[in-house]
Amino acid sequence: MSTxxxxxxxxxxKCTGYCCSYDHIEVSEADIARLAKHFKLSVTAAREKFIKIVEGKTPVLRHRKDHIFKTTCTFFDQDKRCCTIYAARPSVCRQYPNGTTCGYYHFLRFERRHADDETMIP
Ligand code: SF4
Ligand code: SF4
Incomplete structure (x- = not known):
């Protein structure tokens, strides 16, 4: 096997941060503890401030309104289009897109090439 x-x-x-607009960005207890440490908060305070429960049981990151997508994660810098807590981001964000390719980025590149505009947002 090749290493x-x-x-x-x-x-x-070069992306608009589409993955940070997913409605349900799930977090684990370890993720919440990491956020608490990053913001020097108690785990309870971090949970209340940054997390909401969906479908009755699943903890996800809170969102706020965005000018490109409907909403984005509360930790997303909506002007610079990047994560403001990169070192403390949840594990699902570290793993995404789980490989060497990203479907949204592929689509974005395709549209920008066809529009001959490296900044356009489809
Ligand atoms: S390129 Fe893919 S993984 Fe990177 S920010 Fe855009 S959507 Fe997310
Ligand atoms: S924590 Fe950072 S990487 Fe994860 S969704 Fe929010 S802004 Fe994006």
């Missing part, structure tokens, strides 16, 4: 690291075929720094 060669595969090159990523997406660049989050």
């Amino acid at each position: 060669e690291k595969k090159k990523l075929q997406f660049d989050c720094s």
Whole structure:
């Protein structure tokens, strides 16, 4: 088996941050503890401030309104289009998109190439 690291075929720094607009960005207890430590809060305070429960049982990150997508994660910088808590982000954010390609980035590149505009947002 090859140990060669595969090159990523997406660049989050050129993206609008679509993945941060997913409605349900699920967090674990370890993720909440990491957020609490990052913000120097108790776990209870971090849970109240940053997390909401959906479908009666699943903890997810809170959202706020966005000017490109309907809403984005509360930790998303909506002007710079990047994460403001990168070192403390939940594990699901670390794993996404779980490979070397990102479907949204592929779509974004395709639309920008066709529009001949590297900044357009489809
Ligand atoms: S949608 Fe894909 S390219 Fe865009 S920020 Fe998320 S992982 Fe990066
Ligand atoms: S924590 Fe950061 S990477 Fe995860 S959804 Fe929110 S802004 Fe995006």
